[in-house]
Amino acid sequence: MSLLAVSSVVPLTPRMVRMTFTGDGLADVGTWPDQQLKLLFPKPGGSALVSSSADVSVWYQAYLAIPESERPWMRSFTVRSLVDGVLTVDFVLHGTDGPASAWAASARVGDVIGRFGPSPDYARPLGTADLLVLAGDETALPAIASLLELLPASQRRLAFVEVADPLEEQAIPGVRWVHRSAGEDLVSVVTSAEVAGSVWVWLGGEASAVRALRRHFVSLGVSKKDIEFAGYWRRSLTQDDAPTADDLAEAQERIAALSE
Ligand SMILES: Cc1cc2nc3c(=O)[nH]c(=O)nc-3n(C[C@H](O)[C@H](O)[C@H](O)COP(=O)(O)OP(=O)(O)OC[C@H]3O[C@@H](n4cnc5c(N)ncnc54)[C@H](O)[C@@H]3O)c2cc1C
Numbered sequence: 294m295s296l297l298a299v300s301s302v303v304p305l306t307p308r309m310v311r312m313t314f315t316g317d318g319l320a321d322v323g324t325w326p327d328q329q330l331k332l333l334f335p336k337p338g339g340s341a342l343v344s345s346s347a348d349v350s351v352w353y354q355a356y357l358a359i360p361e362s363e364r365p366w367m368r369s370f371t372v373r374s375l376v377d378g379v380l381t382v383d384f385v386l387h388g389t390d391g392p393a394s395a396w397a398a399s400a401r402v403g404d405v406i407g408r409f410g411p412s413p414d415y416a417r418p419l420g421t422a423d424l425l426v427l428a429g430d431e432t433a434l435p436a437i438a439s440l441l442e443l444l445p446a447s448q449r450r451l452a453f454v455e456v457a458d459p460l461e462e463q464a465i466p467g468v469r470w471v472h473r474s475a476g477e478d479l480v481s482v483v484t485s486a487e488v489a490g491s492v493w494v495w496l497g498g499e500a501s502a503v504r505a506l507r508r509h510f511v512s513l514g515v516s517k518k519d520i521e522f523a524g525y526w527r528r529s530l531t532q533d534d535a536p537t538a539d540d541l542a543e544a545q546e547r548i549a550a551l552s553e
Contacts, residue, residue: 294333294343294352294409297380299402306461308386309431310397313379316408320378325416326443327436327495327521328372332382333407334396339363341407352409365407366392368532369525371435372411380408383435391531419443420493420519428453428483428506431461432525433497438465440495451486455479455498480505493519500524504543517550 297314305311322328335341343365344355356364370393373381384397396406419425419440425448427437434454444450452467458474471477480502494510496503507522524543526532536544 294345294407296341296405297408299400299404302400302402305383305463308457308461309383310386311381311383312400313381315379319375319380322375322411323413324375325413326419326440328411329415330370330372330408330410331367332370333365333367334392335365336363339365341365341405343407368393373435373439385431417521422493422519423449423490424488424492425450426488426492427495428479429496430455430479430498436497441465441467453479453483484509496522497525500527
């Protein structure tokens, strides 16, 4: 793991802020679709630094060995871009006192956090099918936007992103925006969409919505191995809270789908 220093802070929308970071080792990270990383946010009086090991189990043991009062908060994020050693991450300001969102709301150039990843060990190829369906909420927008940028122009795709209201839209061609302010929700809009031919699906966002959408595509006959899915956050639970029975079932499903 290594440290990241904020090099710019740009509000994208009222609830999304884009930050760039510099830091050791960034120039050596390769590129692959949907790069995910852990960011570590220091507690008051604590540090963001854990251990320099790149071995995930060694690193995680070192993380757990830090007394809880000093252990940095660890949260998952997506590489929006990584160019010439400059990392860009888009943070949703979701308005709770969650440490990542609270940090992002007041971050300044020069602030330092930690990072673990992204690691090519977790790289998954983009699917191939007649139609690619990408759906998620604003936390998945960085991933969906970066995936759309990778697709050849000839690839048929449907992209759905649920956001609070029209002010949260970004200039990303081809996205069907779903506005909570208009009473819309991702699950209703996506399950009403017509899909035909072979389909590959990518889902990310609030966990129960992701689960409902996965069930929908399975019921349409899409093979489980052709559905990438991840609950990005859980209503009323932090990323430190223990997994629920649904989370454990989801983890089992992901493992089972990998071996299909
Ligand atoms: C693989 C992966 C990639 C991700 N990529 C990104 C990304 O690029 N950008 C990004 O902003 N997020 C991303 N997320 C989601 C992010 O990790 C979560 O939203 C995380 O909970 C934020 O941490 P926090 O400390 O702010 O809140 P937590 O301490 O985890 O939670 C505090 C409270 O906030 C609520 N909460 C958390 N997220 C939201 C939300 N989006 N809307 C409403 N309430 C919420 C929780 O239910 C809880 O009640 C990603 C998650 C995963 C798993």
